[in-house]
Amino acid sequence: MAELGKQNELAIVNESPHGLYLDGGDLGDILLPSAYVPRDLTPNSKISVFVHLDSEDRLVATTERPKAEVDQFAALKVVEVNRRMGAFLDWGLSKDLLLPFRESRGRIEVGDTRVVRIYIDQASGRIVASERHSRFLSDARPRYQPQQEVDLIVASETPLGYKAIVNNTHVGLLYENELSDPLSVGQCFKGYVTKVRADGNIDLRRDRSGYSRVAPLAEQILDKLKANQGRLELDDRSSPDAVRAAFNVSKKAFKQALGSLYKQRAISFSDGGVDLIDPKP
Known part of the structure; x- marks a missing residue:
């Protein structure tokens, strides 16, 4: 079955003047508009598509690749601020991603980079973004080993240094006095675990220790x-x-x-x- 907000491999059901209809399983047939139909299709082939909602909240497929999917964190740029709804973020698709005001932190301006979690809002069924990271992070004690390489996204600056999202599941701290150069919110890079403290907090470094x-x-x-x-x-x-x-x-x-x-x-x-x-x- 196709998953909303994810990359899917879907079979072609039939053609129409508007594009191709793909087999979405329990979600029903999903339109891939003509503008996104690959020219090199072979008979009985499947197509790798991202499934999302169009401006009228209908399921639609695209061969565009988003910068991140549902259940992932990402650093995205603000391209529009709507005083009634919230901010719209560039996530790599023609339709921008909404960051509702209720899910945002602080004043938002066009050009800002925001670290958000992409998720499906249960009330509306829409794909949206949130800056309220804590509810999306794992409660389980981290099981990282010292010197283990991890994926980091710098989420915020603190008096001690920088908080960073670790492998999409936890948050850790990069200490300012251990950095050779300043970081910026939204930077993404490989880092290393120094240690997991008794309270579950994770100490990080940008480079391997010592x-x-x-x-x-x-x-x-x-x-x-x-x-x-x-x-x-x-x-x-x-x-x-x-x-x-x-x-x-x-x-x-x-x-x-x-x-x-x-x-x-x-x-x-x-x-x-x-x-x-x-x-x-």
């Missing part, structure tokens, strides 16, 4: 030096953005790796960059 990341990062730096004739136009004074673009790590981790290589006399510093000592082919 020197456990230095050895593999040092190898990456050496590989890049060898691939660039023994020269790297980065050093311990380079900007965090430049370091992140080159190695996807914090400047702190990069400096630790450079320090390790320098102590091993594998590199030297000159003219704002790093040189490989005795480069080998």
